[in-house]
Amino acid sequence: MTFYEPTRNPLIINRRRLMGFLTGAVAAGIVTKSEALAYLQDASEKTGVTAEEWNPETINALAGTREVDTEADLHALVPETTEGTIQYWNVGPTEPDPQITKDLYQEFQDTFARYYPNITLENQNVGYNDMLDKIRTAAAGGAAPDVAKMPILWGVEFAARGDTSEVTLEEFGWTAEQFWPGALKSVTWDGKLYGVPTNNETMAFIWNKQIFADAGLDPENAPATWDDVVAYSNQIKQETGKNGYGMVAKVNAGNTPFRFMPVMWAYGGSALDEAVDEPTYETTMINSPEGIAALQTYYDMYVRDASVPTAALTNTQTENQDLFIAGEIAMMISHPSEYVAMQGRAAAATGADKERADQIVANMAYGLIPEGPVRRAVVFGGSNAHIMSDAAHGAPVNRDAARALVAMLTGPEWSLKNNWTDSNPANLVGFETKWMKQRLEEIAFLEVTTAMLPYGIPFPVVPESPEVMNIIVPEMLQNALTETMTVEEAANDAADRINALIASR
Amino acid sequence: MAIAEAPALAGRREPVAIPARETLGHRITRHWADYLYVLPALLVMLIVIGYPLIYTVWLSFHATPPRTGEWVFNGTQNYQDILSGPRFWRVTMNTIYWTVGSTLFAFILGLGAALALHNPFRGRGVVRALLLIPWVVSAVAAAYVWRWILHSDYGLVTGMLKSWGVIDRPLILLDSKSYVMPTLIAVNVWKEFPFVMVMLTAGLQTVPEGLLRAARIDGASTWNQFWHVTVPHLRGVILITTLLLFVINLNSFTLVWLMTGGGPANASQLWITEIYNIAFRSLQFGMASAFSVILFIIMLALGYFYVKALTANAPRREG
DSSP states (O other): OOOOOOOOGGGOOOHHHHHHHHHHHHHHTSSOHHHHHHHHHOOOTTTOOOTTTSSHHHHHHHTTOOOOOHHHHHHHHSOTTOOEEEEEEEOOOOTTSOHHHHHHHHHHHHHHHHHOTTEEEEEEEOOHHHHHHHHHHHHHTTOOOSEEEEETTTHHHHHHTTOBOOOOGGGGTOOGGGSOHHHHHTTEETTEEOOEEEEEEOOEEEEEHHHHHHTTSOTTSOOSBHHHHHHHHHHHHHHHSSEEEOOOOOTTOTHHHHHHHHHHHHHTOBSSSTTSSSOOSSSOBTTSHHHHHHHHHHHIIIIISOOSOGGGGTOOHHHHHHHHHTTOEEEEEEOTHHHHHHHHHHHHOOHHHHHHHHHHHHTEEEEOOOBOSSOBOEEOEEEEEEEBOHHHHTSOOOHHHHHHHHHHHHSTTHHHHTTTTTOEESSGGGGGSHHHHHHHHHSTTHHHHHHTGGGEEOOOOSTTHHHIIIIIHHHHHHHHHTTSSOHHHHHHHHHHHHHHHHHTO | OOEEOOOOBTTBOOOEEOOOOOOHHHHHHHTHHHHHHHHHHHHHHIIIIIHHHHHHHHHTTEEOOTTTOOOEEOTTHHHHHHHHSHHHHHHHHHHHHHHHHHHHHHHHHHHHHHHHTTSOOTTHHHHHHHHHHHHHSOHHHHHHHHHHHHOTTTOHHHHHHHHTTSOSSOOOSTTOTTTHHHHHHHHHHHHHHHHHHHHHHHHHTTSOHHHHHHHHHTTOOHHHHIIIIIHHHHHHHHHHHHHHHHHHHHTOOHHHHHHTTTOSTTTTOOHHHHHHIIIIISOOHHHHHHHHHHHHHHHHHHHHHHHHHHHTTSOOOOO
C-alpha cells in the first residue's frame, strides 16, 4: 500500500506568518485579539492539534495537493479475491441529514462492493441514541458485528472488556503520524491500539443574526463569554419572546455532554480531571467551585431567566434544529453540517414557512464557542472503526475482510467523504486531497469549526466515560434544572456517583 | 377408582364414587400419548422461559463489574443494595402511582364506554370501531405522536392554546416533575381503555335480560339494577380485566421510555425502565437481574391471583 507521509509539515507557519493570519482572522471577525494570542499560547497538548499547523490558511493550502488511488492501495493490502461476509454497524445518515451525506453513504457501500466483489457487506445503520445500548447488548451476547464504527467516547469501554480486537496501524497501511495524537489516544487502552480513527471534529457556535438584531444585540458577533451567553439569552427572551440559547439536557443523549462539557471546562471544572495537562482520571472536579459555577449558568438560563426551551430536558439537537429553523431559538452549538441541514429543511418547507426558513438560513452565523473564566473549550469529537473480538462477535471475525473495510473507512478518501458535511478526515492525508478542496469550496463555515480544533478536549479515555457523560452528567443537569436538588447538591451527587464508579475499578 | 361415603343428600344414603387424586406420574403413564404430543411445546417453554429464568436468578447473586464483564459471586448483596437504596423506593412509588392510576382510570373510562355502547343506537358499530383505534395503534407510534402533541415548545396543545389566547407561556407537561406522571397516565389510559371496553362489553352481553326485567318490575332503580344485577354478573370479568391490566401496567416500558426516558430527573422512572437503565446503561447485569427477580416475585403473586380468579368458577376436570 502506498505510504502516505502527511505533507503538512512544510506548511507549518512561523510566528510572524501566524500573527499575520490571525490579524486577518481578527479583522474578519472569526477570532478576537485575545483569542488570537491564545492560539499561540494554548495549542492543545491534549489533542496534538496545534494552531500553527491547523488553521484555515494551512488547511486551504494543503487541499488538492495529492492524488490518492484508494482501489490500488486497498488491493495491495487485501487482495481483491478475498471472500466472505462481513457485518458492519455504524451511525449512518438519518432523514434530516443533507442529501449529499445520504448519497455518499450509499456510494461507500457500492464502491466497497465493486472493490471486493466476493465480500458481502451487511451494512446496518443504527440510530445514534440507540447504538450504544444495542452494541453493548450484542457484544455481551456474542452477537456483535465484525466491524463497528463508534463515536470516540465509547471505544475504551469495549476495549477494556475485550469486546474489540487489538490492531496495529501498519496492518491498514497507516502510520501514527497520519492521525492526531488525541484521536489515537481515544482508541488506546492499556498501551495497545483497539481501533482506528475515522473522523475528528469540533463544533462551533451558531446564531441567528436577525434575532440578535431584533433583541438589540450586535448581529455580527457571537457572545464572547459564557456569561455573555446567559445575558444574551435573557435579553433575547425579554425583547423578542423567543428562546435565547438552545440548551440540551436529555439523559443518555450524546448531544447533552457535547454541549455542556465545553461550559464545564471553560469555567475550570471537569467530569474527572480530563481538562488538566496530565490527566490521571482518578479524581473528579465536577463539584469544584468552578464546576458548580458552570452548572449555575445552566440553572440561570433554564430556571432563573427561563430563556431557553422549556423542553430542554427532553430535547436533543434534532429538536433544536426544528426550533432554530422555526426562528424560535437564537443560539446553539453544533457542527458545520448544521448549515447544510438547515438549507435542506428550508428547501423542504413550503409557503410562508419556506420564506421564513430561507431568511433564517440567510441569517445564520458561525463563530468560536465562547470562553469562560479559565479557557475556551470544545469537545474533541469524532468516531473510530473497531474490529470486534471473536468472543463479542460470537464466531471468528473475518479478519481479512474486516481489514479491507477498516482500511477503506480510515483511508484518505473515505474518511473524508463519509464525513463530508459534519467532520474532518481522521487520516490527515485526507486534508491534502482534491475532495478536501471541494469541501472547502462548497461547505460554508467549515473554517470556523476548524478554527475550534486547537481548543478541543477529549472526553476521559476510561471505560467509565459513557456512563459519566451520558448518564451522570445529564442527570446532574436534570436534578439542578428541575430543582430536585440545589445546584451544589446536584454537583455533589454527581461527584459521589463518579467517585463510586472510580472506586469500583 | 376409590369409593367413598358421600354426605347425606336429600335424606338418601347411597355410596357415591369420589375420584381419588392421581399423582402426576400416574397421569403421565395413563395418558403418555397426550403428553408426548405436548412435549415439544414443553421443551420450547423450558428453553425460552425456564433457562432465562434460572440464568437471571443465578446472575442476581453476582457482581458484574462493567469494566471486565466478569461474574463475582456476592450472595444477596445486590438485593440488599437495591432494597436499602432510596432510589428503589422512589421508583417503586412511581410504579405504584403509574399502575394504580392507569388501571383505575382505564377501567372507569372503559366501563363507561361499554355501558354507553351497550344499548343499541344508530351508528353504534362505527363508534365502537373508532374507540378501538387507540388500542390497535402501535405503542411506538402513539408515543411519538403524543410526544409531539405535548411537546413544551412546539407541541400541538401548546400551539393551539396559545393561538386561542388561553395561555401565554408554554404548557409544561412532559418536562415537569409534577405533571409528567399524570400526563403519561392520561396517554396510557387513552391507549388502554378500549381493552376494558371490549372485555366489559362481552361481559354485559351475558347479563340475563330476564333478571333485569324482573328487577325493573320489582321497582328497582337504574342504579340498583346496575349495582345489584349487572355488577355481580360482571364480577368475574372485572376481576380478570383489572388484574390483567394491572400486570400489563406494572410491566409497562414503551410509552414511558419513548416519551420521557424516565425523566425529568427520574420523575417518571418505573421498575422496568430502571431495570433497563441498570442493565444496559450502567452495565450492571447482576444488579439488574436482582431487580428483575424482585419484580418477578411480585408478578408471580399477582399471577397467582389472576389464575385463581380465572379458575374460580371453572368445574374441575378429572381424568
